[in-house]
Amino acid sequence: SIGAAREPARSSRAVSVASSELMRPELWTRPPPISLRMPGARIFKDITRENINKRMAILLIEKGKGEVVTAPVIRSEIGGGRVQISGRMSSEEATDTALLLRAGSLAAPMEIIEERTIGPSLGAENINKGFHSTLWGFVAIACFMCMYYMLFGFVSVIALASNLLLLVALLSLLQATLTLPGIAAIALTLGMAIDSNVLINERIREELRNGSTPQAAIHAGYDRAFDTILDSNVTTLIAGVALLVFGSGPVRGFAVVHCLGILTSMFSAILVSRGLVNLIYGRKRKLEKLAIGQVWKPGV
Numbered sequence: 001s002i003g004a005a006r007e008p009a010r011s012s013r014a015v016s017v018a019s020s021e022l023m024r025p026e027l028w029t030r031p032p033p034i035s036l037r038m039p040g041a042r043i044f045k046d047i048t049r050e051n052i053n054k055r056m057a058i059l060l061i062e063k064g065k066g067e068v069v070t071a072p073v074i075r076s077e078i079g080g081g082r083v084q085i086s087g088r089m090s091s092e093e094a095t096d097t098a099l100l101l102r103a104g105s106l107a108a109p110m111e112i113i114e115e116r117t118i119g120p121s122l123g124a125e126n127i128n129k130g131f132h133s134t135l136w137g138f139v140a141i142a143c144f145m146c147m148y149y150m151l152f153g154f155v156s157v158i159a160l161a162s163n164l165l166l167l168v169a170l171l172s173l174l175q176a177t178l179t180l181p182g183i184a185a186i187a188l189t190l191g192m193a194i195d196s197n198v199l200i201n202e203r204i205r206e207e208l209r210n211g212s213t214p215q216a217a218i219h220a221g222y223d224r225a226f227d228t229i230l231d232s233n234v235t236t237l238i239a240g241v242a243l244l245v246f247g248s249g250p251v252r253g254f255a256v257v258h259c260l261g262i263l264t265s266m267f268s269a270i271l272v273s274r275g276l277v278n279l280i281y282g283r284k285r286k287l288e289k290l291a292i293g294q295v296w297k298p299g300v
Contacts (some may be wrong), residue, residue, distance in 0.1 A: 151291035189261025196269035
């Protein structure tokens, strides 16, 4: 073993360049050349002049303890700040030595305080919790819509289920991996999709309050709510595209599901629900009332 008898003369801050120069096998006898900055070069010249034929240890100091990286013999006085370590080294040894000389010791030594091993079951558990959260959110929305808007609420729930099915189908076609941010985006999509149906249902109620016939209220409700739904979804889509372009990692995964969810929610809220309503009420010529919950009229 090799030990250092005294404190280091210079630190790695004096090193400006250290490379392995092992481009060809015939140069493997030429381990790292080292270039020193001028103050370090002058001190190094004095040290080598006074210690010819003695070993000079290169130390890696961490936590107050020094470990010898290499200890070449000083053959002659070395001036000019250019140092060449001679001897036979493997390519890996030369590269590691050059890397240590360039990097030097850490300014703040690292110490392991706690170490944990997380198994794959934890990730699966989080995914299951995300699925259950989305499922219970869907159930809560379905119950509220059916109680508040009656048959039109049930139509909204079917449209919401078709939206979820379309979104999952698109993700499957794209072979996307569903992560926790993706599940969060699905939950957000459910809220946005049902918001569009709420706008439509309230618009139909408003038309009924103004004295429109049921058939006219249905047509006017969908037609006049379309602009509001389109504007809100376009502005949200712009934010999603910004996340997709400028984000990275989980943020981009969230943005992909979010943008796809906006498109599917518009399709389900406008086309699917309209088709179901027309299927139920479209054939009735003399339609007296709609099952859309309590319609409060002014002054009542």
